[in-house]
Amino acid sequence: MEKMNIDFKKTALVLIDLQKGIVASHGGGEVVEKATELVELFHQNQGFIVFVNVAFHDGKDMLKPITDKPALSQKTPDDWAELDPRLDIRKSDYRLTKRQWGAFFGTDLDLQLRRRGMDTIVLCGISTNRGVESTAREAYQFGYNQIFVEDAMKAHSEEEHRASVRFVFPQLGRVRRAADLIGQTNQ
Structure with missing residues (x-):
């Protein structure tokens, strides 16, 4: 496996739905x-997160297509969308709220990354085959280089997770583990 040689001036860490x-x-x-370890790495290197x-x-902004497996429509607790408190979120970090699976469509993510000269994203979060994969497909179409941290993401099932990691992500970028990424950038 080649050394990552991450340029933190051009690489953003994008964490999906860790709420x-x-x-x-x-x-x-x-x-x-695992995500917290990556956040620490990017903070230490003044990286964009x-x-x-x-x-x-109000729920009217939620996608509701006709599907074979409808999404669960349940009342969520008031703090459902709050980011996990274990993450070390700082004022310099960027917060973004999306209204569908992918983080690019209908948001200013591409604009914010380009204004900062980012050409690479390190991607992780939940759910591997929904939010992360949708964001990855969008990022690919925008021309970003991508690094997928497979042990810093999870899906509803191991089978769904493995399918994205094994068949989709290698065609969109590079798949790595958190320890590999952290170890290679700290040498």
Whole structure:
């Protein structure tokens, strides 16, 4: 495996939906732990970090297509969309709220990354095959280089997670583990 040689002036860490309601429903404690290590790495290197959450104004802004497997429509707790408190979110970090799976469509993510000269994103979060993969596909179409941290993401099932990591992400960028990324950049 080649050394990552991350240029923190051109690389952003983008964390998808590591918010109380999603982390709790997915058993995402391990994902948050790995993500926290990446956040620390980017803070140490003055890197740009984007914390993405999904939230809705009144529910009318929520996608509701006809599908074979409808989304659960349940009342969520008031703190459902709040980012996990274990993440070390600072004033210099960027917070972004999305209204669908992908973090680019309908947001200013591309604009904020380009204004800062970013050409690469390190991507992680929940859910691997929904929010992370949708964001990855959008980023690919915008021409970003991508690094996927496979042990800092999770899906509803291991099968869904593995499908994205094995078949989709290698075609969109590079797949790595958190320890590999942190170890290679701290040498």
